[in-house]
Amino acid sequence: MNILLLGSGGREHALAWQIARSEQTEKLFIAPGNPGMQSLGIVVPEIGVNDFEGIMRLTLHEHIDMIVVGPEEPLVKGLVDFLHSRTELQHVLIVGPDASGARLEGSKDWSKAFMQRHGIPTAKAKTFTADSRSEAHRFLQSLQAPYVLKADGLAAGKGVIISESLEEATRELDEMLDGRFDNAGAKVLIEEYMHGVECSVFVATDGYGYRILPVAKDYKRVGDGDTGPNTGGMGAVSPVFFANDKFMAKVEERIIRPTMRGLRREGIDYRGFIFIGLMNVDGEPMVVEYNCRMGDPETEVVMLRIQSDFVELLKRMAEGWLADYKLEIDHRAAVSVVMVSKGYPGTYSKGMSITLPLEGTDTIIFHAGTKIDEEGRLVTNGGRVLAVSSYGSTVEAALRRSYNTARQILFEGKNYRHDIGQDLILD
Ligand code: AMP
Numbered sequence: 001m002n003i004l005l006l007g008s009g010g011r012e013h014a015l016a017w018q019i020a021r022s023e024q025t026e027k028l029f030i031a032p033g034n035p036g037m038q039s040l041g042i043v044v045p046e047i048g049v050n051d052f053e054g055i056m057r058l059t060l061h062e063h064i065d066m067i068v069v070g071p072e073e074p075l076v077k078g079l080v081d082f083l084h085s086r087t088e089l090q091h092v093l094i095v096g097p098d099a100s101g102a103r104l105e106g107s108k109d110w111s112k113a114f115m116q117r118h119g120i121p122t123a124k125a126k127t128f129t130a131d132s133r134s135e136a137h138r139f140l141q142s143l144q145a146p147y148v149l150k151a152d153g154l155a156a157g158k159g160v161i162i163s164e165s166l167e168e169a170t171r172e173l174d175e176m177l178d179g180r181f182d183n184a185g186a187k188v189l190i191e192e193y194m195h196g197v198e199c200s201v202f203v204a205t206d207g208y209g210y211r212i213l214p215v216a217k218d219y220k221r222v223g224d225g226d227t228g229p230n231t232g233g234m235g236a237v238s239p240v241f242f243a244n245d246k247f248m249a250k251v252e253e254r255i256i257r258p259t260m261r262g263l264r265r266e267g268i269d270y271r272g273f274i275f276i277g278l279m280n281v282d283g284e285p286m287v288v289e290y291n292c293r294m295g296d297p298e299t300e301v302v303m304l305r306i307q308s309d310f311v312e313l314l315k316r317m318a319e320g321w322l323a324d325y326k327l328e329i330d331h332r333a334a335v336s337v338v339m340v341s342k343g344y345p346g347t348y349s350k351g352m353s354i355t356l357p358l359e360g361t362d363t364i365i366f367h368a369g370t371k372i373d374e375e376g377r378l379v380t381n382g383g384r385v386l387a388v389s390s391y392g393s394t395v396e397a398a399l400r401r402s403y404n405t406a407r408q409i410l411f412e413g414k415n416y417r418h419d420i421g422q423d424l425i426l427d
C-alpha cells in the first residue's frame, strides 16, 4: 500500500523506519519530513502538517491508501475530521484521532474532567479563568509546594509550570491568565503535585481493542542529574524495570480499560495512539497527562522494540480490526540519546555543518532538526538535532553504543546529556 506519514521529527523518522521495513509498504511519502528520511521514502518538504488542502491533494495525486499523523497539532485542529468529510477520500485509512479524541491532549481541562468522570487516578485539580482570578489565588494558597500550573490548550510543551514558591506561582498564574499563552492559557489548571517517578505508556487502539506497546522513560530536563529547564526530551530508554507485570496490571485495570470504556461511552471513535504519561507513586500509577500521539523521543526506542509487522498494526488500528493482531516485542533494550544545539531549549544557532559516523547495525541515528543547505551540506536546523538510538542486551550495553556514536558525531555547539538511563541500570 501507499502510505503518507505526516511530521518531520525524530519520532517520524523512527515511524518511517518501521513503515519502510514492512513488506506491505509500496511507496512511503513523508511530509514535510527531514533529510534523514530520504533513504526510507519520498520526502515532500513543501507540504506542512497543518496544510489540510495540500495533504488532500497529495493523497489523491499519489494514490495514498493510509495516512499516519505524527504530531498533535493537526489532530487537535481537526485534520482527521477534515479528511473524513471529503467524499473523494472515503477509501483512505487514517491513523490518528479526530478532534473529539484529540481533546485528550488539546484541552487539559477536558482531559482532567474525562479522568474524573471515569474514575481514572490522577492529581486533583481545579480550572480557573481571568474571571475567577481571586478564587484561583485562594486555591493556590490552600495547597502545599511545589505548585503545578497548566495552561489548558496546546502550548508547544511550555504550558506546564512547576514552582517551589507561592510568590512565583502566583506571578506565573497571573501571567497565564493575562494571556501569556494566548488562548491556550485562557483557562489554567491548578493541580496537586505528585511525588514519584514517571514513565510513558503507549496504547495503540482501533477504538475497541488495544495493544500496549513497550513502556519507555524519557528525560526532560536539559542538564545531567535532571537539572536545568525542561526540553522536548533529551533521551529515552525502554524497558523500564519498575513498569513490571504487577505495575502494568494496575495500569491496565485502573487506567487503560477505563480510558477505552470512557471514550466509547462518550461516542469517541478513537483510532490512533494514546500516550499516557504516568507517575509511579509508591507503586500506584497516576495519570500525569494524556497525549493523542506517540512521544518524542520515546518513539525512537519503542519503534526499535517492535518486531511484528508495524504497517499491519497501523492498518488494523485504522480499520477497526485489532482483535487478533499479535504484537511481538524485541526482548533487547533500546535507548536514545538526543543531540541538541548549544543554548537549547533557549536560543540557539542553526546551520552548523554536521559530520556523521557510519552507523553500526545496532545503532540508528534518527534525524530531528536537520536540513540540507544550499551547498548540499547536512546542517543543524533545530534545537533537537539527532536521536542516537541503539539496541543492547541490557540498557547499559545499549547506552555504551549510543554514547560511542554520540562522541563521533560532530557539529559546532553539540550538547547532550551524559546520564540517560543511569537510573534504570540494574546492578
Ligand atoms: P505535562 O505536559 O502535563 O506532561 O507536564 C509536563 C511535566 O510536568 C510532566 O512530565 C511532569 O514531569 C510534570 N508534572 C505535570 N503535572 C504534574 C503533577 N501533578 N505532579 C508532578 N509533576 C507534574
Ligand code: GLY
Pocket: 218, 232, 233, 291, 294, 295, 296, 297, 298
Ligand atoms: N516525550 C514527551 C512528549 O513527546 O510529549
